[in-house]
Amino acid sequence: MQPGLVSLAGGNPYLQSLPLDRLGATAAKIIAEHGLEALQYGGGQGTLELRTQICEVMAAEGILDADPDNVVITAGSQSAQDVAAKVFCNPGDVILLEDPTYVGALNTFEAYEVDVQPVSGDEHGIIPSLLRERIAALQAEGKRIKLLYTIPNFNNPSGVMLAPERRQEIVDICREANILVLEDNPYGLLKFDGVLPAPLRAANPEDVLYLGSFSKIFAPGLRIGWALVPAHLKQRYYLASEAVTLCPPTFNQLLVSDYLRNYNWLGQVATYRSLYRERCMALLEALDEFMPEGVSWTTPEGGFFVWLTLPEGIDTYPLLYKGIDAGVVFVPGAAFSAARGPSNKLRLAFSAVPPSELREGVRRLAPVLADAIGAN
Amino acid sequence: MQPGLVSLAGGNPYLQSLPLDRLGATAAKIIAEHGLEALQYGGGQGTLELRTQICEVMAAEGILDADPDNVVITAGSQSAQDVAAKVFCNPGDVILLEDPTYVGALNTFEAYEVDVQPVSGDEHGIIPSLLRERIAALQAEGKRIKLLYTIPNFNNPSGVMLAPERRQEIVDICREANILVLEDNPYGLLKFDGVLPAPLRAANPEDVLYLGSFSKIFAPGLRIGWALVPAHLKQRYYLASEAVTLCPPTFNQLLVSDYLRNYNWLGQVATYRSLYRERCMALLEALDEFMPEGVSWTTPEGGFFVWLTLPEGIDTYPLLYKGIDAGVVFVPGAAFSAARGPSNKLRLAFSAVPPSELREGVRRLAPVLADAIGAN
Numbered sequence: 001m002q003p004g005l006v007s008l009a010g011g012n013p014y015l016q017s018l019p020l021d022r023l024g025a026t027a028a029k030i031i032a033e034h035g036l037e038a039l040q041y042g043g044g045q046g047t048l049e050l051r052t053q054i055c056e057v058m059a060a061e062g063i064l065d066a067d068p069d070n071v072v073i074t075a076g077s078q079s080a081q082d083v084a085a086k087v088f089c090n091p092g093d094v095i096l097l098e099d100p101t102y103v104g105a106l107n108t109f110e111a112y113e114v115d116v117q118p119v120s121g122d123e124h125g126i127i128p129s130l131l132r133e134r135i136a137a138l139q140a141e142g143k144r145i146k147l148l149y150t151i152p153n154f155n156n157p158s159g160v161m162l163a164p165e166r167r168q169e170i171v172d173i174c175r176e177a178n179i180l181v182l183e184d185n186p187y188g189l190l191k192f193d194g195v196l197p198a199p200l201r202a203a204n205p206e207d208v209l210y211l212g213s214f215s216k217i218f219a220p221g222l223r224i225g226w227a228l229v230p231a232h233l234k235q236r237y238y239l240a241s242e243a244v245t246l247c248p249p250t251f252n253q254l255l256v257s258d259y260l261r262n263y264n265w266l267g268q269v270a271t272y273r274s275l276y277r278e279r280c281m282a283l284l285e286a287l288d289e290f291m292p293e294g295v296s297w298t299t300p301e302g303g304f305f306v307w308l309t310l311p312e313g314i315d316t317y318p319l320l321y322k323g324i325d326a327g328v329v330f331v332p333g334a335a336f337s338a339a340r341g342p343s344n345k346l347r348l349a350f351s352a353v354p355p356s357e358l359r360e361g362v363r364r365l366a367p368v369l370a371d372a373i374g375a376n
Numbered sequence: 377m378q379p380g381l382v383s384l385a386g387g388n389p390y391l392q393s394l395p396l397d398r399l400g401a402t403a404a405k406i407i408a409e410h411g412l413e414a415l416q417y418g419g420g421q422g423t424l425e426l427r428t429q430i431c432e433v434m435a436a437e438g439i440l441d442a443d444p445d446n447v448v449i450t451a452g453s454q455s456a457q458d459v460a461a462k463v464f465c466n467p468g469d470v471i472l473l474e475d476p477t478y479v480g481a482l483n484t485f486e487a488y489e490v491d492v493q494p495v496s497g498d499e500h501g502i503i504p505s506l507l508r509e510r511i512a513a514l515q516a517e518g519k520r521i522k523l524l525y526t527i528p529n530f531n532n533p534s535g536v537m538l539a540p541e542r543r544q545e546i547v548d549i550c551r552e553a554n555i556l557v558l559e560d561n562p563y564g565l566l567k568f569d570g571v572l573p574a575p576l577r578a579a580n581p582e583d584v585l586y587l588g589s590f591s592k593i594f595a596p597g598l599r600i601g602w603a604l605v606p607a608h609l610k611q612r613y614y615l616a617s618e619a620v621t622l623c624p625p626t627f628n629q630l631l632v633s634d635y636l637r638n639y640n641w642l643g644q645v646a647t648y649r650s651l652y653r654e655r656c657m658a659l660l661e662a663l664d665e666f667m668p669e670g671v672s673w674t675t676p677e678g679g680f681f682v683w684l685t686l687p688e689g690i691d692t693y694p695l696l697y698k699g700i701d702a703g704v705v706f707v708p709g710a711a712f713s714a715a716r717g718p719s720n721k722l723r724l725a726f727s728a729v730p731p732s733e734l735r736e737g738v739r740r741l742a743p744v745l746a747d748a749i750g751a752n
Contacts, residue, residue: 023408024407036391036392039595040391040595040596075621078619079451107615111462111616221416223623242483243454243487244484244620246599252628
């Protein structure tokens, strides 16, 4: 094992498994043969070809009725979130979300001075009855709840998958309360085994605004994501997106289109699934082997992350520096919580790290956590 | 002359003069040799290499003291505008701007429910004394004025250049009134002849937020622009930009970096200058030859556009359809005005059209305008 730092912090996809030489040749061909299109301004909604192909990607994700006309391509799905908050929320409006949730979404929503409110969940995701109670309580306080932001498949950071049997009820509760569901599904195809659960959007075209991304199944450096928008909201959403970036990068769209057309992209997804499964298993085995009493963790069925819980009273933020001294990096839990207070949780990412290094990272982390538990 | 439609509408750069085969080979090399960086997430502010090179581009534009640490790379300068409005304005705040001005800026600002207020100008741009009066009048009404948005070099759509002798006074007026200047300078290097006037930012690092773009000097389809932010505002601006797009596209940044490092980019700018100069001259000559009595127009010293004024009482919007019937397209003036009412102006873009076609377009347009003037 090399002496360097083991980073279990960043949720980067493992790009080493992409065919880089061939992709380079494809990029060259696009510029040489279609450069006047690739390097020029394009339409604000994105190319029709890529929007049509995105509908095929969403079909693989479990959405069978998507219309390219309701797809808006964005500069990564981060930008699609930003536009959703901009279009649907005023300062003080409430966005409900899982706690923990994606730090980038918290940053986006807070920039609009939105009131982000956590909804309680368990190892199977949001609990419908508690969602209903939370909505009632907030409405009783006079709050205007506009969106439920959720990552139902392999939540970042928790790795939790929303149970299939809870899904329709959650949409129904939101529909009754006039709350739009903002479903963020970047990891949907990266379930390790078995059948993919249907997205919330699948059976609910008017109630769910669905966010997708090529960052986890292809290449985040291209910044190509999308929104599938309910038909009655599409025009507003599209114009707002156009006002933010004018158009998504044309060259990048053509490169993604070629990848979807001429490469075995589903084969690459299968490669990723088994790669990430192997890494997740290695991480979980190492946790079993090394973690001290008092630490518990999630058992993800897909995605990039495992979420650790330490005993109450321990703040994982100062442990970050002790971890670095011990040669391992993680992300403290506070970042992922709307409360942003001290947190006894932390996130480990297995996506970018080979199994032997994952094991070494956990081996280094264990005494740091054991010391903190002993001192607690 | 071909029988097809002559489009004088779109302000597209003329990419035919770029070395597409060589650019394709560069793109291939970047992915093959640096694919793990190019296709991966990058930093939210953009790469240090490109930010450093952008400081060299700005030096050519007349800004000699830019620090890469204060440069934030964005998904086109449209996104940089969007972030500026988001960070500095609340609903109801005033943004002062030229009338006419860039339609994309109007769309961006209106999305934030900002109160856009035009400032009077003439063929040499904003008139300082009138700016001072306008600010006083708005403040007397209790308005909070946050920004002056201006395109001092070859305004889109008017083609007007702000007179060098007015520039410092305009910044001084804004500084005294605590108004940040948002200087949008995509066409700055595209002055046809002679010395480039110094940007407003040049001598005023704390009072001007400067927006730059590779869309007009290289390739809009890459969507790479930037903001040079006053040091005391940089952190706020950067975090807001990161919340919108996470990071600018890495691959595109590496491609622009290689272009600036290994190509004769200033030679390409010189090629563009003389190309656009020739086209502008052809358009102006055709206007002299064909336009009926009662039509006047600007005489740009750079950029992409000429702005026509018809007699009062004529609305150019319905003339668009008559123009299309006659085989020529332009953009009616209403789009470029905060008032968005009927307009007796229209924009002609010469950037993407060869001289002979420009002449044919104007020849077709002339009787449409003559009829409208006759009927007025």
